[in-house]
Amino acid sequence: MGPSIMRNIQSSLKNLLPVISFARPSDVDRYLKLYNIDLDSGKYRCAICGDVMTRENIYALIVNGSSIKLICNKPSCQAKLSIIPLEHVG
Numbered sequence: 001m002g003p004s005i006m007r008n009i010q011s012s013l014k015n016l017l018p019v020i021s022f023a024r025p026s027d028v029d030r031y032l033k034l035y036n037i038d039l040d041s042g043k044y045r046c047a048i049c050g051d052v053m054t055r056e057n058i059y060a061l062i063v064n065g066s067s068i069k070l071i072c073n074k075p076s077c078q079a080k081l082s083i084i085p086l087e088h089v090g
Helices: 003-016 025-034 075-081
Strands: 017-022 058-064 065-071
Touching: 003 017, 058 075, 065 075
Parallel strands: none
Antiparallel strands: 017 058, 058 065
């Protein structure tokens, strides 16, 4: 397969991931409440790097059925999010 075909496949797969990226602080609180996630507890960690999740560093919430994964806002974690298969997260 050529590089352009691989990019198209990766782009298509990326669009299939159920990801919520937070654009506004109000979105963070709404989705955390919706999924009953208490970041003040200190028990939630980034599924990629393992850092403790806070309201200040949350980038994305991945929901796959009953499984919920959080991703921090480090550029390296954001980059990996676009290529990491869900079954390998966390």
